[in-house]
Amino acid sequence: MNLTPWLGCIRPDCRRAYEISDILYRCPACGDLLEIQYRGQVENVESWKETFRLRRSSNYFPDRSGVWRFREMLPFCSADEPHLVTMEEGNTPVLEAPRSARYCGLARLRIKHLGWNPTGSFKDYGMTVAVSQARKLGATSAACASTGNTSASMAAYCARAGMKAVVFIPEGQIAYGKLSQSLDYGARTIQILGDFDVAMALVEEVSRDLGLYLVNSINPFRLEGQKTILYELMDQLGWNPPDCIVVPGGNLGNSSSLGKALQEMKEWGFLQKVPRLLIVQAEGANPLYRTWSADRAQLEEVPHARTLATAIKIGRPVSWQKAIRALQFSGGDCQQVSETEIADAKSVLGQDGIGCEPASATTVAGLRKLRSHGGRGHHDFSLSPEEDVVAILTGHQLKDPDYTVRYYTDILYESSTQKVEWENCSAKINPAFLNRPVQVKADKREIARILGGC
Numbered sequence: 001m002n003l004t005p006w007l008g009c010i011r012p013d014c015r016r017a018y019e020i021s022d023i024l025y026r027c028p029a030c031g032d033l034l035e036i037q038y039r040g041q042v043e044n045v046e047s048w049k050e051t052f053r054l055r056r057s058s059n060y061f062p063d064r065s066g067v068w069r070f071r072e073m074l075p076f077c078s079a080d081e082p083h084l085v086t087m088e089e090g091n092t093p094v095l096e097a098p099r100s101a102r103y104c105g106l107a108r109l110r111i112k113h114l115g116w117n118p119t120g121s122f123k124d125y126g127m128t129v130a131v132s133q134a135r136k137l138g139a140t141s142a143a144c145a146s147t148g149n150t151s152a153s154m155a156a157y158c159a160r161a162g163m164k165a166v167v168f169i170p171e172g173q174i175a176y177g178k179l180s181q182s183l184d185y186g187a188r189t190i191q192i193l194g195d196f197d198v199a200m201a202l203v204e205e206v207s208r209d210l211g212l213y214l215v216n217s218i219n220p221f222r223l224e225g226q227k228t229i230l231y232e233l234m235d236q237l238g239w240n241p242p243d244c245i246v247v248p249g250g251n252l253g254n255s256s257s258l259g260k261a262l263q264e265m266k267e268w269g270f271l272q273k274v275p276r277l278l279i280v281q282a283e284g285a286n287p288l289y290r291t292w293s294a295d296r297a298q299l300e301e302v303p304h305a306r307t308l309a310t311a312i313k314i315g316r317p318v319s320w321q322k323a324i325r326a327l328q329f330s331g332g333d334c335q336q337v338s339e340t341e342i343a344d345a346k347s348v349l350g351q352d353g354i355g356c357e358p359a360s361a362t363t364v365a366g367l368r369k370l371r372s373h374g375g376r377g378h379h380d381f382s383l384s385p386e387e388d389v390v391a392i393l394t395g396h397q398l399k400d401p402d403y404t405v406r407y408y409t410d411i412l413y414e415s416s417t418q419k420v421e422w423e424n425c426s427a428k429i430n431p432a433f434l435n436r437p438v439q440v441k442a443d444k445r446e447i448a449r450i451l452g453g454c
């Protein structure tokens with residue numbers, strides 16, 4: 001393998017190149033995003049596939065990580081190993097989901113569950129790479145704006161690296177599970193009186209002013225790490241790509257990263273066929289959906305984005321251009337789903353024994369919606385019932401248990417002023433699948449009566 005990494009501006013009429021060791025998040029010349037690019041060729045693709053597979057049984061620490069097992073595809077070399085900050089992230093399962101498949105009107109549906117990571121979300125795939133790069137550069141502190149999972153992940157990896165972590169979160173708008181993680185890992189936690197988009201704009205400035213290493217998905221090293229989600233998936237599928245890969249879209253870092261992985265895998269000869277990428281957004285936080293479906297050249301921002309799926313409650317996604325590129329390259333599509341559709345889809349996944357946080361369930365909701373419209377999406381996209389689909393679930397069920405209990409006890413509202421308790425609730429969601437806990441006297445006969453003698 002002989003790939004030399006460099007940092008390149010994504011803007012077609014700029015394309016300036018920078019050193020891989022430069023601490024840059026945007027192109028100094030034009031202000032657009034940067035990405036890591038590679039010079040060189042991959043030889044002996046089949047033997048690399050074999051090597052990746054064999055590393056699964058190795059005890060050598062980078063081999064045990066579902067990210068660093070694929071290190072030749074990342075901008076690091078063997079001399080960088082002392083800097084690696086890893087917790088055996090990745091290694092997430094691919095699960096059959098027959099009930100969810102039927103619900104979506106598909107013959108078969110498989111789930112890749114990224115919530116089974118050290119901090120419970122896919123952010124660990126990117127964070128191990130971003131924090132390793134931070135340590136390589138000698139950074140002593142890192143920062144991010146977050147709807148919760150980025151901060152949980154950053155806080156954990158910084159703690160392991162002995163670095164200070166500063167997180168900016170929108171006040172009252174992140175799930176409690178996620179907030180508790182940042183606190184537990186010792187991050188300095190700043191609650192901004194504003195939404196994610198406000199926090200994101202601030203953190204870029206504050207990081208620049210105070211010299212904090214920024215690990216939002218604007219950081220190209222994060223997106224490189226998240227590429228390995230697809231290397232891992234393809235390895236698990238014996239390099240037989242599915243027809244379609246479905247993913248939730250928030251800040252659109254992950255969609256961009258998956259698109260980049262597909263593009264590189266095709267270019268380097270790992271894949272002959274490219275799966276179509278389907279990105280699903282919540283109706284109240286749907287800037288990519290608006291932009292894509294109307295074929296706009298500029299982002300259709302959504303001021304004051306709204307959804308209970310807080311991980312994707314973002315109206316001004318940083319990586320929207322990269323996401324559009326991913327849709328164009330793969331022949332993909334973008335869908336939007338309602339709050340009720342998200343909540344019911346999450347419950348159906350539960351019936352398959354697969355828990356997730358609300359944002360992840362947009363995938364199943366989006367597939368069902370698409371199939372109920374005859375499989376036809378925008379720009380010639382279509383999905384037939386026999387096609388091989390993998391849905392990417394992004395976060396763990398226990399991130400947001402409040403949402404789940406409210407759903408099953410029929411007190412989930414689309415809108416509320418959420419502090420610790422929910423206040424001023426309105427627009428109740430009508431669940432398709434109630435499951436209330438039952439209160440019973442501490443008495444055997446009473447319990448038998450309630451259970452109908454079984």
Ligand SMILES: *Cc1c(COP(=O)(O)O)cnc(C)c1O
Binds near residue numbers: 357395
């Ligand atoms: C971060 C996150 C998303 C959104 O990913 P983007 O890269 O911001 O589009 C979706 N689901 C979960 C659980 C997340 O943590």
